[in-house]
């Protein structure tokens with residue numbers, strides 16, 4: 001059920017968003033590129049700093065990630081590929097802002113891979129250009145990378161533990177609760193890390209760098225079909241092109257071909273995070289419901305809306 005309060009032209013915009021959504025769902029299914037699109041959207045949102053009130057200085061889901069110096073920030077290594085995937089959609093649908101397109105592609109990816117439908121809102125205004133980007137070092141107390149999280153120590157915010165780091169980044173800077181941190185981290189049920197991008201694992205590009213689960217012959221999709229996009233890297237789960245609650249279960253196998261960073265481990269060792277982690281391992285429906293809410297919140301951090309369109 002969608003309402004449109006955006007006045008003249010709003011109906012047209014909604015129609016375009018719906019058409020673009022249809023095209024994106026088909027593209028994601030063909031290219032198996034959902035994970036990188038989810039990460040692109042999260043890293044656009046993740047520059048948000050709730051201690052700053054002005055747009056666009058507060059950062060967030062405002063399309064700044066397509067500009068330098070944000071795109072070339074260390075934390076965004078590899079995301080240029082995701083931006084490249086979306087250019088054809090921006091050309092076909094020029095009235096959809098970059099900020100909306102990036103968030104739309106992410107929500108479509110979750111849906112296309114079997115995850116929940118997210119009750120998204122559109123109408124985001126883009127930043128004017130590179131001058132509106134959050135610089136790589138400009139988040140007070142958070143070190144580099146505009147305050148995006150680090151997977152391993154030393155943590156940019158100076159926190160002594162991964163739990164403290166997650167709360168500094170997600171709670172102090174972005175305004176999320178412990179429960180939302182655990183739910184959002186469940187996005188690692190999809191996707192991979194690469195030696196050449198984050199450098200957080202020994203697995204790299206193509207079949208010769210691949211783990212057991214990321215070879216071109218691997219099956220990771222929900223429908224059991226082959227096709228994984230580019231081979232290589234390592235994933236958190238065996239079926240890493242399927243959005244389900246495997247993230248909260250697969251780590252137990254202690255498999256060297258799967259990822260498990262300090263920030264993932266903190267979610268089942270920290271006493272306040274642990275009950276949510278366990279709940280999501282046991283109850284996929286609860287995970288989907290909480291994930292969808294937290295994802296929507298993430299997708300609106302720092303955004304300036306003109307009108308309101310829901311699909």
Ligand code: HEM
Nearest residue numbers: 035036038039042149150151184187191192193194197198
């Ligand atoms: C909790 C703190 C987080 C840390 C430390 C973290 C760190 C990382 C790292 C190191 C990678 C590998 C990048 C590469 O080498 O290409 C990655 C991938 C990814 N992250 Fe996170 N992340 C965090 C939270 C999130 C959140 C909140 C989301 C989304 C809601 C997310 C979604 C993803 C996805 C989908 C990928 C896979 C990208 C791909 O396959 O290309 N992450 N993350």
